[in-house]
Amino acid sequence: MKLGRELLSAQAIQQRVRELAEQVSKDYARIARPLILLSVLKGSVCFATDLSRYVTVPVNFDYVAVSSYGSGTESSGVVQLLKDLTMEVTGRDVLMVEDIIDTGLTTSFLFEHVQRHRPSSLKLCVLLNKEERRVKPVPISYKGFDIPNHFVVGYGLDYDELYRNLSAVHVLEPD
Ligand code: 5GP
DSSP, X not given: OEEEEEEEOHHHHHHHHHHHHHHHHHHTTTOSSOEEEEEEETTTHHHHHHHHHHOOSOEEEEEEXXXXXXXXXXXXXXXXXXXXXXXXXXXXXXXXXXXXXXXXXXXXXXXXXXXXXXOSEEEEXXXXXXXXXXXXXXXXXXXXXXXXSOOEEBTTBOBTTBSTTOXXXXXXXXX
């Protein structure tokens, strides 16, 4: 597989991340304690980090990790928690930050997992959404872009651990 055409430019991504951060800042302007930005390793790190730089309310960072595609491009459908929350989220406002939602299986698993800790609120912020692939519905509060059903890389997203450092999002193509 090789790097294909650019789907979203670095500039378009940064512009949209700023807009999402503005909306988040407005919605959480009156919270009593810092907003917990909970991102999913490793793919969401670029997005969550950039988002946090534009958000104007106080934030805390936490991370979870789940098993996903491994080294291929197809989801196994089986989600496993590899790294749990380290912060106490009970009674706190939590914003789950996701790189991409495909079938929705990973996100709904995580959403239910965090919900069991009884946060005072839990919302979902996702950069890329592949709506046509959805198997399980997920409640998205903040969405960056709807994209077609391609396997994409860059801006945190990998293929075999490569391409995460690209500032644009590209389609992956066969050799
Ligand atoms: P879902 O459970 O929604 O099917 O998949 C979620 C996870 O699969 C994402 O967090 C991501 O790790 C991976 N994934 C889904 N689509 C893509 C894609 O187009 N490119 C990459 N690199 N990963 C993807």
